[in-house]
Amino acid sequence: MSVKPLRECGPAARIAVIAGDGIGKEVTPESVKAIRSAITSARRQIEFVEFDWGADKFLREGVSLPAGAVEMLANEFDAILFGALGDPRVPSNQHAADILLGLRFKLDLFVNARPVELFHDRLTPLRDRSANDIRFMVFRENTEGLYVGVGGFFKKDTPDEIAVQEDVNSRKGVERIIRHAFDYARRNQLKRVCMSDKSNAMNFAHDLWQRVFKQVLQEYPEIESRHLYIDTLAMEVVRDPRQFDVIVTCNLFGDIISDLGAQLAGGLGLAPSGNIHPGRTSLFEPVHGSAPNIAGKGIANPLGSILTSGMMLDFLGWKSEGDALRNAVRSALQENFVTPDLGGDKGTVEVGDWIAKRVGDR
Ligand SMILES: NC(=O)c1ccc[n+]([C@@H]2O[C@H](COP(=O)([O-])OP(=O)(O)OC[C@H]3O[C@@H](n4cnc5c(N)ncnc54)[C@H](O)[C@@H]3O)[C@@H](O)[C@H]2O)c1
Numbered sequence: 486m487s488v489k490p491l492r493e494c495g496p497a498a499r500i501a502v503i504a505g506d507g508i509g510k511e512v513t514p515e516s517v518k519a520i521r522s523a524i525t526s527a528r529r530q531i532e533f534v535e536f537d538w539g540a541d542k543f544l545r546e547g548v549s550l551p552a553g554a555v556e557m558l559a560n561e562f563d564a565i566l567f568g569a570l571g572d573p574r575v576p577s578n579q580h581a582a583d584i585l586l587g588l589r590f591k592l593d594l595f596v597n598a599r600p601v602e603l604f605h606d607r608l609t610p611l612r613d614r615s616a617n618d619i620r621f622m623v624f625r626e627n628t629e630g631l632y633v634g635v636g637g638f639f640k641k642d643t644p645d646e647i648a649v650q651e652d653v654n655s656r657k658g659v660e661r662i663i664r665h666a667f668d669y670a671r672r673n674q675l676k677r678v679c680m681s682d683k684s685n686a687m688n689f690a691h692d693l694w695q696r697v698f699k700q701v702l703q704e705y706p707e708i709e710s711r712h713l714y715i716d717t718l719a720m721e722v723v724r725d726p727r728q729f730d731v732i733v734t735c736n737l738f739g740d741i742i743s744d745l746g747a748q749l750a751g752g753l754g755l756a757p758s759g760n761i762h763p764g765r766t767s768l769f770e771p772v773h774g775s776a777p778n779i780a781g782k783g784i785a786n787p788l789g790s791i792l793t794s795g796m797m798l799d800f801l802g803w804k805s806e807g808d809a810l811r812n813a814v815r816s817a818l819q820e821n822f823v824t825p826d827l828g829g830d831k832g833t834v835e836v837g838d839w840i841a842k843r844v845g846d847r
Pocket residue numbers: 508512568569570571572573578581585753754770772773774775776777778779784785786787789824826
């Protein structure tokens with residue numbers, strides 16, 4: 486079956502590269518190197534344009550997300566390859582919020598796709614689980630929920646203080662992420678979709694999730710649909726991850742359950758993600774942050790960023806190139822050609838060079 490890409494970029498793609506801060510600046514060039522090595526066919530072309538948005542620029546010029554940036558990215562680029570943001574010199578993290586949350590919300594990137602795939606048995610903390618046992622996709626709603634910043638303080642900084650944070654769920658927002666999860670399952674011939682909420686306690690917001698889920702699942706009769714409360718899901722994912730193909734949930738729960746998934750599959754250094762709006766400019770970033778504790782030492786693991794690039798190539802419809810990156814990462818793990826966080830002794834650039842060569846040799 487041929488799978489329709491989420492973005493029709495044809496034979497040429499334009500990619501905005503925002504490496505950001507800390508180890509973002511170290512791992513992102515390794516990703517670009519790997520992509521260049523994967524794009525060998527004359528039928529494909531890729532243009533990278535780098536943007537220096539991050540803490541240095543913010544501290545120097547007071548600019549986080551420049552004026553007109555969102556429109557420029559939406560109109561002129563197919564995708565954004567992102568590193569990480571966060572710098573101890575900016576304790577408020579203002580620039581990171583402006584850039585990353587700004588792009589997520591303003592580009593309406595409503596899908597946060599976080600694949601959980603164990604590439605090598607030794608990397609999971611679960612006993613008696615092998616690579617075939619841990620392979621599922623988490624879709625987290627990315628533009629609503631508790632993260633929209635609606636709320637306020639009353640009697641702030643007094644003993645009677647009250648803080649309110651609203652959980653915002655629109656029918657349109659809930660429906661499009663649930664539908665995306667089912668479409669993904671159908672496109673990839675996966676059998677099971679699990680929706681997770683806390684409708685037993687959150688009897689308005691998650692009642693909406695319940696009703697929309699029951700409505701949408703009827704359009705996908707070939708897919709086994711299931712519901713689990715989020716606390717049960719957290720237990721079941723650890724007890725037996727083989728039960729899951731696709732999980733879909735709200736912003737807060739997706740944030741947490743996908744991090745749990747990342748640990749089951751080797752940890753932060755290996756976890757990729759995509760912030761996606763099908764058909765529109767979308768943003769791909771490794772799950773990890775800027776890791777100031779190891780930044781500048783040349784030991785950051787570039788594999789999470791390289792797997793992220795694989796997701797970006799899939800999004801562009803360049804599946805065989807995406808597979809080439811994933812296969813090279815699998816080989817690096819098998820041969821233990823890895824950075825210290827995975828028990829190896831290699832540096833960021835060494836691993837990046839190894840991957841690029843392996844991809845090029847295929
Ligand atoms: N999307 C993002 O840009 C993003 C995400 C998370 C955190 N942050 C920011 O990053 C900064 C640091 O946050 P944190 O320390 O909580 O999270 P972090 O992900 O940066 O680091 C957590 C731990 O994991 C290690 N680690 C992370 N990625 C690694 C890699 N590729 N290779 C080897 N080790 C790796 C770090 O050394 C650290 O010990 C903060 O400013 C935070 O706000 C940004």
